[in-house]
Amino acid sequence: MSLWERAGLTALRQFDPERAHGLALKGLRLGAVRLPGQITSARLRCEVAGLQLANPVGLAAGFDKNAEALAPLARAGFGFLEVGAITPRAQEGNPRPRLFRLSEDGAVINRFGFNNEGMEAAAKRLCARPKDAVIGLNLGANKDSDDRAEDFARVLAHCGRHLDFATVNVSSPNTEKLRDLQGGAALSALLAGVMEARNWLEKPIPIFLKIAPDLDDAALGEIVDVVQSAGLHGIIATNTTLDRGGLRSAHKSEAGGLSGAPLMEKSTRVLAQLSHLSKGRVPLIGVGGIASAEDAYAKICAGASAVQLYSALVYRGLSLIPEICHGLERLLETDGHASVASAVGTKREAWL
DSSP, rough: OHHHHHHHHHHTTTTHHHHHHHHHOOOOOOSSSSSOOOOHHHHHEEEEEEESSSSSSEOOOOTTTSSOHHHHHTTTSEEEEEEEEEEESSSSSSOOOOOEEEGGOOOOOOOOOBBBBOOOHHHHHHTOOOTOOOOOEEEEOOOTOOOHHHHHHHHHHHGGGGGGGEEEOOOOSSTGGGGGGHHHHHHHHHHHHHHHHHHHHSSSEEEEEEOOOOOOOOHHHHHHHHHHHHOOEEEEOOOOOOOOOTTTTTTTTTTSSSEGGGGHHHHHHHHHHHHHHTTTTTTTEEEOOSSHHHHHHHHHHHHHHHHHHHHHHHHHHTTTHHHHHHHHHHHHTTTOSSSSSGTTTGGGGGGG
């Protein structure tokens, strides 16, 4: 991390976390942040559900909710980007404050509630997206919707022609009863609608399902079955957690989803279990607690074909991305892996 980046992060911490987030996005759009461009090599290049990635390190949904900074983020070193979540209609989300830094824990709690400008605004920005990046959209449902399952399909139908992939997000803890859609029958019906919308696209794209980390083995098994029967292309594991075990920060009791370092072990165990239950046949993207190359490599060895991060950027800045990519290449080389694919799942049993 450069002195300039360290100073910038220190300055941002003087602001309310949500205000700081907005200023960080504005700085990206104005070109105030030095960006490394694409990071790739023969060892880092990989494929996930047909997506050809320059490297396996992606940006998780939530950082750029409204697809406002696609061009600079495409130059930040990520192998792929996921923006959103986007709902059919714009909505304010939950009352502020709704974002909290847990600095002592390297964590964040949010209860945004799918605040976003809606699919019309998102589609206009996605239409002007960088064509050489891999960009996906996290699909959401309006809080007051009469048919939340239909909302996911509507957003995909409206924005899908501008995307490389999309993610069905039924795992946010901040929209009442949303996680109820992770149950087998409700999930099957929802995914059928999404896949129908996907099949109507001129260029059908991969569809992923993002799940919560707070599911037991039976629920995970049911999700694997539903994903395979619905014809989805992979699972993103995991979203934020409601668990508060072991936290030290004064904000530890705030309502919302916890992300960051405390989620690393929990989410990686879920990831490994999904890999085991699916016998490695369902592509997995590992997210939750990644703050180093070692963390990213652990997810890959547990069964992930690619990884995503977000919360660690609050504390480490965007220079963390090239640091993880270059460190990941060294770790792969040390263990004798010529590619990311050859490392996937090689240490899964250690997490079961």
